[in-house]
Amino acid sequence: MDWEQDFCRRLEKFLRAEQFVFHAPMCRYTTFKIGGAADVLIFPSSADDVSKIFRLVDEFKLPCTVLGNGSNVLVRDKGIRGVVVKFTEEFFGNMHCDGQRLKACAGARLKNVSCFAADNGLTGMEFAVGIPGSIGGAIFMNAGAYDGEMKNVIAGVKAVTRGGELVEFSGTSLQLGYRHSIFQENGCAICEVELILQRGNVDDIRRKMDDFTLRRESKQPLDMPSAGSTFKRPKGHFAGTLIDKTGLKGLRVGGAMVSEKHAGFVVNVGGATAQDVLELIAEVRRRVCEAHGVMLSPEVRIIGEE
Numbered sequence: 001m002d003w004e005q006d007f008c009r010r011l012e013k014f015l016r017a018e019q020f021v022f023h024a025p026m027c028r029y030t031t032f033k034i035g036g037a038a039d040v041l042i043f044p045s046s047a048d049d050v051s052k053i054f055r056l057v058d059e060f061k062l063p064c065t066v067l068g069n070g071s072n073v074l075v076r077d078k079g080i081r082g083v084v085v086k087f088t089e090e091f092f093g094n095m096h097c098d099g100q101r102l103k104a105c106a107g108a109r110l111k112n113v114s115c116f117a118a119d120n121g122l123t124g125m126e127f128a129v130g131i132p133g134s135i136g137g138a139i140f141m142n143a144g145a146y147d148g149e150m151k152n153v154i155a156g157v158k159a160v161t162r163g164g165e166l167v168e169f170s171g172t173s174l175q176l177g178y179r180h181s182i183f184q185e186n187g188c189a190i191c192e193v194e195l196i197l198q199r200g201n202v203d204d205i206r207r208k209m210d211d212f213t214l215r216r217e218s219k220q221p222l223d224m225p226s227a228g229s230t231f232k233r234p235k236g237h238f239a240g241t242l243i244d245k246t247g248l249k250g251l252r253v254g255g256a257m258v259s260e261k262h263a264g265f266v267v268n269v270g271g272a273t274a275q276d277v278l279e280l281i282a283e284v285r286r287r288v289c290e291a292h293g294v295m296l297s298p299e300v301r302i303i304g305e306e
Contacts, residue, residue, distance in 0.1 A: 001039065003060055011042070014052050019043045019091065026075040026304075029067075029086060031132055033225040034274050035075025035304065038065075038084040045091040047160055047191040054189070055164040057083050064162070065303060066189045068137030069109065072227055076304030077274045085189065087136050092191075097122070101155065102195045106136030110143070113195075114209060123200030124153045126208040130216040132228060136190040140183050142176040146212055151176040155196040159188040166191075179232055179299060221259040225268040227300040230281065234294050240264030243284060246291045253280040278302070 004022060011020050020042045026035030039062075044050045057064045063082035067073065070086070092107035097120045104113050114129040127148025128138065137143070138150050139157060154171040161167055167188065175182040183190060216222070231239035243249070243263035251258045255272030258280065259265040266277055266284075281298055289295045 003062070004040070007040065007056070007060055007062075010056055015042070015044075015049065019045065019049075024084070026070075026079060026084075030070035030073055030075055030227070031225060032070075032074055032227045032272075032277070033268055034077075034272055034277065036077050036079025036274075038080040039082055041084045041086055043086055043088050043091045047158065047166055050085065050160040050189050050191060051164040051166065053083070053085055054160060054162055058163070068106065068134035068140070069132065071132040071134075072137060072141060072299070073301045073303055074227055074274055074277055076302070076306060078305040080304045087134055087189075089134070100197050100199065102197060104135045104193050104195070106134060106190045106192065108135045109133075110135060110138055117195075117197055118202060118205045118209060121199060121202050121205075122197035123205050123208075124148075124197040125195065126205060126212060129209045130213050135193050139174070139176075139190055139193055140181055141179050142181050143179075146215075149176075153195045153197060155194040157190055157194070158192040159183070159190050162187045219262055221261040221265050221267050224259070226259070226265050229264050229299050230266045231264060231284075231296040232299045234296060237292075237294055238264070239296055242288050242292050242294055242296070246284075246288050248284055248287060251280065251284065253277075253283065256280045258284060274302075274304070 022040050023037045024041035025037050027033050042053055065080055065084045067086045087107035089107045089109050092105045095104040095108055095116050102117055110128040110131045110133050113135050114125045117125040127146045131143050131145055142150050156171055157169045159167055233239055240263040248258050249260045249263050254276030255268055255270050256276035257267055257269045259267045266280055285296050
């Protein structure tokens, strides 16, 4: 594409060579192991990097997508046009504690944030130990499990606007609800998260984390690529229970299948395309609605060129 050479030269002025990849197959960068190529994939290592990237994107008039660990997304088969900014633990995962406050850069994995909190005798993040995402993505989606959610522990967020400005949000201003935050509307990229936790007994914290891990491993298809829970929890119901009662475990389209271990998960059994997953989701929604009068809504974010 005409813009790529000039864009590359500009990136080289402030990023290392390993921080960007052109024509990056997104199946390598998402937990679903599905998706076409992104025109350019960039791994920032600071809020300043993010600011410069956003200003450059604006200058070149390119579309821009922000990702965390890639654990709650389905990238379409035609890939993603423009720029994908991906926060990873390798480049953007530092953490530190100050008393009961824990600060983590957006790419830090939730499991590692939970373990870091435990190491420092802090309780409140045990629920997140098995969620396969980054701390930035967890705030974006207000991730939760086992009666815990990010809303309960967030103190504040530092983010960068699409115009490249560094801004700060208090925890109470984030409009956190069920799988929702203000960042789904305002376009800002979460760069640093501050949590406020409570002092606890390290052994008790670790026992709780071990219990949650065992429960997750026994019930969820963690041995197969997926995007986590495929559907949001409908009011008064559980998506997996409705799908199971409809007899859809094992239902398959191409390489995509409703997990036989947990009906709330669509898994990639090998070679699945995004189109396989989308067709399977549509069929599950249709059959569940027909059987139970409940229309399921996908929790997984569907992104990329149609």
